[in-house]
Structure formats: structure tokens, C-alpha cells
Amino acid sequence: MNIDQQIDQLISEPQYQFTDAEKEKRLLPVIREQLKSHYRNNRHVKSWLDKLALDIDRIPSLAAVPPLPTQMFKYFDLQTSPGELQRILYSSSTSGQTPSRIPISPLTAQRQTKALAAIIKNHFGAKRRPFLAIDSPASNREARGITARGAAIRGFSILAREMVYAFDDHDGRMVFNEERVRDFFRRHQAEEVFALGFTFVIWSEFRKALLDANLRFHCPNLVLVHGGGWKKLRAQSVSKEVFSGTLAGLLGSRPENVLDYYGMVEQTGIVFIDCVAGHKHAPNFAEVKIRNYLTLEENGIGQPGYIEIMNLLPDSYPGMSILTEDVGEILGADDCPCGRKGKYFVFRSRLEKSEARGCGDTFREN
Amino acid sequence: MTVEQIFSECFNIPVEQVHDNIKYQEIEKWDSLNHLKFTARLEEVYDIELDMDDIINMSSVKKIREILQNYGVAA
């Protein structure tokens, strides 16, 4: 089987079935081939690996794959596929920061769609349902490129039978459309409704709009999935419990139906959605490592560190070992009460001050 | 209504140009958002409920026809 077929198989097989040990065996040969291909196709990757004097064929374990700091996507063109791109994704950068630029080839896009569908199906089933996007359609418009917010809505939209946006876009401002949201719940409140949004947008815009309009709904089978923006909420001292409780109260669902996901634009196609035990699991085509703050060695169970995501989906950028600026912790492996195999982890926080790790010379050409 | 007619209406191409080999994202209008509108229209016209796998697998006009046949629609 060639590497493309192996990746296809990892996507199409039932998810979360590999034990920790099986995953090591399945993923490492694929990652070695990907590294070789990236080495050939991108001069920045080449100078990075040359400097490390790495013999790719002899990488002994997943932990030994060198981590690539996520900031590199801000400063370097890391396209690794020769052909034309389907789109470019940009990180939602805070003001003044250079956004990350993620090149997406048609093959990468196709795998991302299938991969996300496999994850969604595992968590929620294959049945499509009424979908409330807690955003404005503008987040999802393809101009120069789309943002993480738009990419998430696009990705999850395969679950939509009918898609309704809670906000309109008025000259770049989000305006709550009360009538449309009322109408949506009037028609669907007894059904299994799926709602999706950015954590901070849900809290600061949607919650506020519901309170201002004195709106409450009764939608007991609603699932609200949200991601991104915890930093701003922590600053307002809003915990996960408060968030879930408040939104469940306003929408008439249960707090355990409010599920946090961890994802980022470099990892489009992969979302780490909370399981019933409140843990996050890596699907077949991905792995999670926690790395020590100082040494960047792999941390064991219960030791917080930087989250590294190993993502086998892209051929158009080096996604095989991206070291994030996020802090997380592995809680265990193969024994989560939800039944999913492999490592499980929790997200702790996003680093306030990034680039503290002296990674600036990763790609310097000597 | 035939699948060609629905396809023609949703993706804005003349019905006589719709053929089995057109693939997803090959014509400009057939992107992920219009794909959803298209599948919603199929469900409405044929009174069926497609699941997520069907949506993913509708990668060409030929595949669409095959998937509809699974639902007993002779399209």
C-alpha cells in the first residue's frame, strides 16, 4: 500500500480503535514518508532537517519526530505540494500579530472533509440535523482565504440538514437576528438540534443578545459544540462549568450537552471534541504529545506541557508534528470510560506570551 | 424532476451540459456550500433523508445517481 492509500485507510476505518502501541506502529512509517516528501519539496523544511542532521529512516518513535513550532507558519512559506492550491487558511490573529498562513491543496482539502466527517460521525452519528451557526455568514465567505471560524462552520456543515445563522453582517458588525433564531427554535425545538460557534462569540455576543431580548428556549436535545477563545473568557473569569451551565440554561438543554472542542487552523479536519468523560482523544490519523516546557522531551501522564499535534492529513504543508503554544496534559491511555482507545488529554490554557522558546532560528539557513 | 434538472438549477449550468462525469468542485458553483443547498433540494424533491456519508460520497453526477438509487429513486 502506498502512503496515500494508508492515509485513506486511517480515515475510513472505525475511529479511536488503536491502542497507544498500535498507533505508534501505524503512524510512524507514514510520517517518515511525509517527512521525506516535505524535505524534497520545501527549502525551509530542508534546512530545518539538515540542521538537525536527522536520518529520517531511522527515526525510532513518534516522540522522536522533531516538533515544528507553530509560529513558523507565520514567517515562512511552508507549502510542500508542487501543484495548485485549493485555498489558503489564515489563523485568526489578534491585532498586530502576523497570521499563520496554511496552504491547502485539493488532496488535503478532500482528506480534511472526510476526516472531519469520520470524527463527527463517531461522536454524533451520521444523521443530519437542524444546524444553528452562532456566527454571521461573513465568517464563511471565501475571499482571500477563510479563517478558523469559517473553516469550522464549513467543516461541520456536512451535519446540517438546514443551516441557519444567528447573526447578520452589517458593515463588518455582527447583528443578532432575533426573528430568525426564534423561528428556528419554533420549528425545531423538539428535534436533535446541533449548534456550533466560537466560544468567545457565543459568550460575548450570543448570550448577551439572548439576555437583552429576554429570550429562553426549550430544546432538550440540543447539542452545542464550541471552540476557541478561552483566553478572553478566562480573563473574565468564566470557567467551562459556568459557560456550559449558562448556555444550557438559556437554550433549555443540559450542561453535558455543551461540548468544548480543541482545534486550530493548522489542524483543519481534526477536532478534539470532549467525550462523555470530558476527555479529548486523537483520531486514527492523528496523535497528541505533551512536551516539556524547557527540554521539549515527551512528558508522561499527568505532567502538563506544550501540546504537539501530529496530523497525517496534509500533503501541502508539514503537519506531522506541530508544536502549539497551548498547554495540556495527558491523563491516561487506552482506559477512558467512554471506550475510545489511545491517549486521552485535556486542554489547560493558551500561552499568554508566545515565542518564549527561542524557536526563531528553526529555519535559519546556515 | 430529473437529477439533471435539479443539478442544472442549483449549479446554474444548462441542463444539456449535465453529464455523469462532472465531479465535485470541477465546476465553479459546485463548492461545499452549494453542495449543501443541492442536497437539501434533492431531499425536498424526492422526499428522502440523506445521511452524512451520502453527502460526502456525492462526488460526481454518476455517484449522485447511484446514491439516489439506494433510496429507491430512479433518477
Ligand SMILES: [Zn+2]
Ligand atoms: Zn473518552
